[in-house]
Amino acid sequence: FPIDNEDLVYGRWEDNIIWDAQAMPRLLEPPVLALDPNDENLILEIPDEKEEATSNSPSKESKKESSLKKSRILLGKTGVIREEPQQNMSQPEVKDPWNLSNDEYYFPKQQGLWGTFGGNIIQHSIPAMELWQPFFPTHMGPIKIRQFHRPPLKKYSFGALSQPGPHSVQPLLKHIRKKAKMREQERQASGGGELFFMRTPQDLTGKDGDLILAEYSEENGPLMMQVGMATKIKNYYKRKPGKDPGAPDCKYGETVYCHTSPFLGSLHPGQLLQALENNLFRAPMYLHKMPETDFLIIRTRQGYYIRELVDIFVVGQQCPLFEVPGPNSRRANMHIRDFLEVFIYRLFWKSKDRPRRIRMEDIKKAFPSHSESSIRKRLKLCADFKRTGMDSNWWVLKSDFRLPTEEEIRAKVSPEQCCAYYSMIAAKQRLKDAGYGEKSFFAPEEDEEDFQMKIDDEVHTAPWNTTRAFIAAMKGKCLLEVTGVADPTGCGEGFSYVKIPNKPTKQKDDKELQAVKTVTGTDADLRRLSLKNAKQLLRKFGVPEEEIKKLSRWEVIDVVRTMSTEQARSGEGPMSKFARGSRFSVAEHQERYKEECQRIFDLQNKVLSSTEVLSTDTDSSSAEDSDFEEMGKNIENMLQNKKTSSQLSREWEEQERKELQRMLLAAGSAASGNNHRDDDTASMTSLNSSATGYCLKIYRTFRDEEGKEYVRCETVRKPAVIDAYVRIRTTKDETFIQKFALFDEKHREEMRKERRRIQEQLRRLKRNQEKEKLKGPPEKKPKKMKERPDLKLKCGACGAIGHMRTNKFCPLYYQTNVPPSKPVAMTEEQEEELEKTVIHNDNEELIKVEGTKIVLGKQLIENVDEVRRKSLVLKFPKQQLPPKKKRRVGTTVPCDYLNTPHKSIHRRRTDPMVMLSSILESIINDMRDLP
Structure with missing residues (x-):
């Protein structure tokens, strides 16, 4: 085999190994990495696979792109469409070759409103972080929940204010200066710098320090802070392009320069907007001038205090940053469990006994809605219940259990979680008071195909639905409805936090399903439009001749379609038949969404920052108010139905015409009188007016089995049915x-x-009969006669020997057991005869028909009950009844004093005067007992 690595075999690589760092023969130099570009095992770049051109002609896609580009350029010149300047994609972004920091991989990802602008560390007061009982209640009843963040003034049971009489009002100027001096001395003693003073409930009072007022514009905000929780005022400023003088100075808050807006709308260049920001929500706030006549009264048990107010803010609509859990959801149940555990741990820390111990009664008093089994389940994890000994009836901390530290307890349940839970139970109580059950509290998780479910508007505005929708929209999972039922202002000046899909959906009209109209084969078909006529249309649209000559056929058709569509949308142009309605693209849908958000954002800023004093004059006439209400309803109907004013006027005229026609028919029928026309189906006699409109009475003539006729009346109250019936009758x-x-x-x-x-x-019956005839009668097999045993029995009926009177072989058997000639119960024929004699069909009041309702007369029900009662009577012959046993006459003579005189059934119990006097005496006694 060939050698894979020659340097490994023939090289001196072992000389570069440091065997002893203290005795190195020479200093080693870092090796230079050498890459062989001809090495087949190295992949230095991904090769581009270019398709070889089979012909010199361009592809269909390139042709389509070039033609589309030409038509777009022409439409941009004529002003029909607005083309955005395209960036040159051929020149990629040049990266600094000396920048090796890779900062782009370490930049924090910003998702919607979650990007923090400046420092956003919120430090609550110590009572808020430790969830002190007055500020963070463990249980709230229905009355307290209804008064959530709106507590009424209560009467003190002890203290100076509990006594009647005049009470002095003391100023707080000296107290404010004294407290400020003490805090400055404490700060200097600690070495200067920043010092956190909010450590006790006394530090949270409004009797000292600087004070501002912030009023929420929402009646029921999705999230509300509890006492002792901190928030920040931030001043968001967007720089102007070019030279910027900087953000204006503000009395409160820290300035944050932002390029992207932290709200649903964007800030304009040079605009500054103050915001109230914490871990729960971010909301814009607007400074207003405090009237000189306003001041603040502080009420305690000891007396009244007065202090000056300097500034007041109006807080706009909240942008939630914390999701409110739904009722009975997993997050809500986990919070209840953790809140209970945190309370138990703090009770153990407060215990001074060793080992630490607590009582079940203390926990049940704080959590009365919890069952004892659920509390015991939490206690078993950390304590044991002692039944005997010194710790009898106490829960003693386990020796092997480590109590969590205060930092761990604070991390388990935060004040923000408590605020979200309180907001949930408050909204849940409001829905219960409105009559909603727990099953209807949720808007179901919708799919994009069937997104909007028919749920009530009050459930849409619940905080668990609005906060979830807003947070999902900020993550890009959906869009918001912006205008709708969840608008807290109710007049279009706020955002509606209701989910809608990212893609545009086609609204379905349930009332009228219009048929799909096609242009194939008609004169509106652009494929049948000749080039000469298309160029003539462009000349009518005002396109220059030299531009028309540059276009091919399908480019001309594209320009005709686009310009016709634009003119049809604007409501002008005679060639609307060539217009084509196109669905909104996703980009256009997003653009419209941003424009609507920006419009409402600017409107809210304008309204809430306005210093105009609104008039509270209510002397306007009620007639004008009703006119305005009717006009507002008409405008809402126009917007919902997407109908123009001319279409609505035509509908009103049609309604007036139908009303006039009904009145004429009613007048004509009243003049002609009640004309009964014998007809097997129906006959109309009159139109009678009623509270809901007009009603139609139809007299129908029926014929029974004997040929006797009778009449029934049917009442119709639906206007559509009346119109159809009258139209058929008259035409x-x-x-x-x-x-x-x-x-x-x-x-x-x-x-x-x-x-x-x-x-x-x-x-089938004939076929079966023919088959039986062909087969002939079936042969009967002779029965074998059984030999009867010779019994020496004598019949009591006929006197023969060999059987009894109950045997069927007795000749007198069927004569003795003959059924009675008189029937016991009434037969069906007899019931029908009885019905004919009792129920008379001549009476028209027996059965009345009103639309889909059938009204049965009282006489009919009584007659039917009589027939039923008579049919249930059973008549037995007296001979078949068992003989009654005669009572034996006693031998002893009864006492004379037991014989009482005969008393009538309907005798008078008491003298009426005595009864009336007793009733009046009871009334007098009741009147005496009244307070």
């Missing part, structure tokens, strides 16, 4: 109506099937 004659009623197609088809089935049965 068709009686013969047509009879044929239409008696010989409709469906009835005739059923009759044909029934006739075929009966004929087939008759043929």
Whole structure:
């Protein structure tokens, strides 16, 4: 075999091995890597496989591209379409050959709003991080949940304010200066620099420090912070192109220069927007001037305090950064479990006993909604229950269990998780109060093919649905509805966080399914348009002659189609038949989505930053309000149905015409009176007005088996059915109506099937009879007579010897067991005769028909009950009944005092005066007991 590596066999590579670093014969030099370009085992680059041209003519794709390019250039010159300047793709981006840092592989990936602008480390207060009980409750009842972040002023049970009388209001200027001086001394004593002061609940009060007010514009925000949680004010600024003077100075917040907007809309060059940002959400905020007449009153148990307010902000719509868990979801259940464990661990840390121990009652008091078994399940992991001894009825910490440290406990449950859970239970309570069950809380996870499910608008606006939709949209998984039911403002000034697919979908009209119209074979078919006529159309569109001559046939057709489509969209142009509606591409759909987001973003900034004082005058007339409401409903219907004003006016005229026609028919029928026309199908007599419109009464004449006629009335209230019936009655004659009623197609088809089935049965019976005739009568085998045993029995009926009276061989057997001549129960024929005598068909009030409802008269029900009651009566002959045993007469004479006088059944129990007086006395007693 040939040698693979000659240097390994013949080279002096062992001289380069360092056997002893202290005694090296010479200094080694780093070897230079040499690559042989002729080595077949080395792959230095991926070779490009170019297809050999089989002919000198260009391919179909290149032809199509060149023709498309020419038509696009012409359409861009005429202004029909706007071509964006294309980047030169032939020149790749030149990379600095001396930059070996590979920084592009270490840049953080930015996904939507998740890119952090500047430092975003949020440090909450110590009570918030440790989830102190007043600020982060372990249990909230329905009343507290309904008052979520809107607690009413409560009456104190103790303290100075619990007593009635005047209370003084104290200023806080001296207290604010004193507290600021103390904190400065503490900061200097610790060596200067930044110092965290929010360590106790007393540090969270608003009686000291700087204070600003921020009012949420949403009635029920998807995420709300609890007391003690921190947030940041950031000033996002977008530089101007060229020379930029820099961001303007702001009193609050840190300035962040951003190129891409952290919101749904983009910032304009030179625009600065302040935002309230934390781990839960990011929301724009707008500074407003505080009125000089406004101030803040702080109320405690000891008294009232007053302080000045300097600035107030309005917070816009939130952009959620934390997903709210759904009810009974895995994340919600895990939070409940972890919250319980964290509470148990902190109880163990607070225990001063050794070994540490806690009671079950302390946990049940904090978590009343948890069952004792679920609490015991969490306790068994870290403690043992002692039934006897010194620790009886205590849960004692296991000796081999290590309690988590405070840092580990804080990492297990964060304040953000608690806020998301509180938001979920608050929204769940609101849905329950609105009448929704737990099964309807979720918007199902939709597929792109069948994306929108018919669920209620209130469920769409639930925070677990809106936050999930927003976060998914920021990750690029879907788009947002932008305008719709989840808009918190309700007037189109906010975003609707409802999922829609990335690709444009075709809306289905359930009311009218229009047939697909094709242009194949018509004069609108562009393939049949000649080149001469197509060039003539371009001349009408104003295309220069020299540009037309440069185009081939199909390029001319492409320009005609594009220009006709654009003019048809704008509503002008006589050649709309050559227009072709095309579906929106994904890029166009995304562009429209961005434009709509930018429009609402600018509108929200304009409205919330406006300093205009809105009037609260409510003296306008109710008639004007109703007109405005009706106009708004009409506009909404136009937008939803995508109908123009002319189409709506035509629909209103058609409705008025139908209403006039109904009124005329009602007047004509009232003039003619109630005309009963004997007809086997129906006869119309009058149109009577009702609360819901007009009703039609149809009198139908029926004929029973004996040929006797009777009439039934049917009431119709649907306007469409009334119009159709009146139209047929007024335009068709009686013969047509009879044929239409008696010989409709469906009835005739059923009759044909029934006739075929009966004929087939008759043929089968005849065939079987003929077969039996050909075979002849079957031969009967003679029965073997069994020899009867000679019994010495005497019959009690006939007196013969050899059988009993119950034996069938007795000649008098069938005579003695003859059934009674009188029937016991009523036969079917007798029931039918009874029905004819009891139920009279002449009465029209027995059965009434109103649309799909059948109203049965009270008399009919009573008659049917009478027939049923009589048919259930059984009559037995007295001879067949067993004889009754006569009661034996006693020998002793009964006592005289036991004989009571005869009393009638309907006797009067008490004197009416006595009864009335007792009733009045009870009423007087009840009135005395009233408070």
